[in-house]
Amino acid sequence: MSIKMLIRLMLRFKVKNMKIAIVVCRPKRRICTAVSVVILVLAVSLISACSNLNKAGIIVAGSTSVQPYAEVLAEEYMILHPDAVIDIQGGGSSAGIMAAQSGTSDLGMSSRILKDDEKSLWYVEIARDGLAVIMNPANPILNLTLDQISDIYSAKISDWSQVGGTKAKIHIITREDGSGTRDAFVNLVMGESNITPRAIVQDSNGAVRQLVADDPNAIGYISLGLVDDTVKALQLDGVAATRDNVMNGSYGLSRPFLFVALAEPTGQTKQFLDFVLSPEGQQILINEGLISPSEGTGK
């Protein structure tokens, strides 16, 4: 009882006080609140900007194909070097190369070879990645030739029965324009022909894999390292899409993963690069399903 009464008393007191407060200093309060909000916002943004400046670590930006591997590497590196701060950002191969060129990032990640006008940059191949053409496990087809894949993607072949499957329309899945994976696929498979505009476009390896896993009539392409048992990697001209075959060069669909910089890196950035290229760093990439450039001849 006594507690209840106390609360009631407090409430009444507060309410009275508040009423007085509202009546007396309404305009003042409004101004105060408004001004303090503005000051607060400015202060917060200033502080966060400052803290970013103080903590300038290494910024690595670029290809979303390389990004997950770079994140694993950075994580391991930061465990070994607790002071180091490595910030991995996506954006795509072209954006990564541009960021390295302009100096907004210390390292750019690229999942395609450099174009002629980008050749002046310093770069190193940290790993190779196979490109797997994937299908739903329910699809009876196991093997296609490069030409058949090219014809499927340019819509010259539109039914699975034309390449020895059961009669059903082929659902073509591709990546968006500008993606490094798409770029590699176009360079390695398509030759002169274009990917049909009717193809379904997805914006990540994961989304392509998910769709193919759900749709028995779908075909797509993703990083070899990301193939799991929900999808089936096609044989290419009779050669299975395996790490060994990429290494010995018999499986033709592979692409380099590059780190790009404006000039040969020094200091912190060099330390991180040395770690990536060291046997430990390479072993991490191999464990994640990539192929070390030192392992095989590649192509």
Add this chain to the structure above:
Amino acid sequence: MKINKEKISGIVFLLIALSALSVLALITIFIFIKGVPIITKVGFFNFVFGMVWDPSHGAYGIFPMIIGSVSVTLGAAILGVPVAISCSIFLAEYAPAALSNIVRPAIQLLAAIPSVVYGFWGLLFVVPAIRNYLGGPGLSILAGSIILAIMILPTIISISEVSLLALPRQYKEGAYALGLTQWQTIRSVLLPAAKSGIVAAIILGIGRAIGETMAVIMVLGNAVAIPQSILDPARTLTTNIGIEMGYASGEHQQALFATGIVLLVIVMILNAFAQYVTRRK
């Protein structure tokens, strides 16, 4: 002294209000600066009515995306508007207070669900259902229309309910006095009287559907060709920006900003039309 304070408070609020407005101006100017060069380079006609979108080969035609936006939005309106208007009639005229007090917040909650959740739900339930029962890849205009139809429900329902409730009581009383039944009253008195509000609600709902991106990216398939059936994948203006911005640079990026200009103009026309309809007597 007091007048001074009043003045200062007025100025402070004016400044803050202007800062909100200046953001709008800033965004608009920025989009135009970034987007106009590519439109002038390609040519306005070629850009808006061009059939081929292939940035890596320098082809920037967004007509397939305009068709995509229009067809998905139209589908959403066909599916969503009848449901939404029936729902608002139910809430305004039929539902007992106890029930409408549950239904109304529930519909508001529909607006609070993040669009990515709608997209994910669509990808996991709507897309496989379409693929299994209707054929095609599942990622399609139909899937996008279904998701958008649900997403525009709260907008249309709440605005048209408000415009029904805002009608003078005399309309209904007069109709009852003439011996009209409840349905006759709704059909021949209340709906025509609230017409402008309901039309505005539909237009605002359509504006919302045209601007939606995340949910649509996930279920629409994003193919850059003019769709031939509602089971074909398509790409809208918003998803064109959303799906390609990650990798775009140079002219490609400008073309995406130019897509934004077209989108901005379409949404502005729609909003202006909604304003015009509500103000007209």
